[in-house]
Amino acid sequence: MRRAILIGIPFIWLLALFLIPFVIVFKISLSDLALSIPPYTPQLDLSQGWAGIRDFFSQLDFENYIFLTTDDLYWRAYLSSLKIAAVATFLTLLVGYPIAYGMARAEESWRPMLLMLVILPFWTSFLIRVYSWMGILSSEGYLNQVLLALGIISDPLTILNTNAAVYIGIVYTYLPFMILPIYATLEKMDISLLEAAEDLGCSRFSAFWLVTIPLSLPGIVAGCFLVFIPTIGEFVIPSLLGGSQTLMIGKVLWEEFFSNRDWPVASAVAVILLLILVIPIVLFQRNEQKQREAGK
């Protein structure tokens, strides 16, 4: 009985918050666009009994998915999202690893404060923080003003509404997700391992490469997934900071829903996105599990 409750609670949780919404979205993706509220057919009409249900299922088809393959916008958007997510994840790792390393090697009394500083930006609305980047990066923004005043540049740089701005936005927003898991692995690392490596003939650098990096790998992998997975579907950052040439699937999805009001196609885009995300999520779970087993 206790076991049933123990398993049942997360099960119901997943059922209510993942499976049922997914089934609804999936059903919409199999429907057709219609000028009605909600804007698709068929609607399930239980008053007609068994015939109504049969009629309902006979009208569902995969034509929206076929449509996605006919217009190259969609697969280009998927590919571009994957590319942007991959590059942004890599950039976040480059920025995040040294920060995590510095935190883990800082005086123990400093660490809680440093952790606090990493988490602190979350106390402000995500949207406001992205908006403020617009103020920094625009051609009359603070960054250009400072660079012009210092005489480093003579013409303002165009950063806002380019992919560069999107990368800056993503790195800034997702940095804590990279720092925290890496910090966790580095912080529990035994410093005497590095002394042992040095004692056995390693330079500081090769000790870092042969000991620190492999031992923080689980944190690196976890951080990369935590950045990569939400970035693929990211909508706010590319739509606020990106330009017309920034193609991301989140933006396409938004336009299908709100501009075209084509819920069925939008749902099909969302289902495919989910299927793409399943792969890294499964890999992420496996990494976590491996880490747990190694930790025993």
Added chain:
Amino acid sequence: MSPQEVFAPWDDPNARPLIQFKGVTKRFGDFTAIDNVTLDIYAREFFALLGPSGCGKTTLMRMLAGFETPSEGTILLDGTDQAPIPPNQRATNMMFQSYALFPHLTVRDNIAFGLKREGKPKDEIHARVEEMLRLVQLQQFAARKPHQISGGQRQRVALARALAKAPKLLLLDEPLGALDKKLREETQFELMDIQEKTGTTFVIVTHDQEEAMTVASRVAVMDHGQLKQVATPPQIYENPNTVYVADFIGEVTIFQGTAKKADGYYEFTWAEGQPPLKCRSPLELSNGQSCFVAVRPEKVEISHVKPEDDNVLPGKIIDIGYLGNLSTYHVELGNGQIIRAQNFNTDRSTRQVFTWDDQVWVNWTVGCAVLLEQ
């Protein structure tokens, strides 16, 4: 070296020490961890640094490994100053207290780690690793990761890894601290075997005096960053030079009093109404100088009838510690001082000859106590 010849290079004025500490001081801020230490350690020695935690023994070892640099003084290894040589280029290797095995590498790769850094050919590395695995009897565990083997096996991997590069000097930081008592005793003898087989100079840091006495050719007793005494285990035990050393090594009863020179011995007055003690000593003490007498419990005899001997004192048994092979008696003397006496239980009778509150006599012969100035 013929087997009859005793290994004692420290008594040979011509012997050249492998390691020389010359007036070495180490400060961390205001704290002096090592206070003007001068010490010679010879090749093939098994040298123990012994002391309570915080006495500076680990700092002394870490300076040998290169992880700390002396604030003052020099450390020479084979005649060369070690100060400018970083740890990764020293001919020393260290076995860490936590073992510091690389968790992501197998036993084999852990042992091969140092050899690979030297860029030796693959087959040479392989042969050396196999040799090391044989030495510590871990051949069948070579492919395991450190978390898949027992604590005792980990300890041996750490030893094999540190020995793989054939260092001139092996440093062992509390190498047996994590093992249980029985395994620790076995491993002590294994360590001695391996030290003899490889001919490496070992310097071991330990707070366990039994361990130091068992394995070491010489022991340095440390306190507050200073060397209190450096000598062989029997010398340390039987001829401690201070009350601190006598008290730190083994059990002892300390009497405080004054000495008066007599014919070939000192007469030691220690309490009113108590007979003076006779004590031989090479020390030159002035009459009435305050000093100490230290007696080991196994040197003290205990009996119901008054023996005809020097140093006979009456007392009452207040505590008995039965250890199986021997019993320790705490005997309260007339002035309240407690002396410890030890008897071997040589027969199997479970009925004890001595029991609580027995009025007894304790005595020891003239040569059995040590006179100490401080």
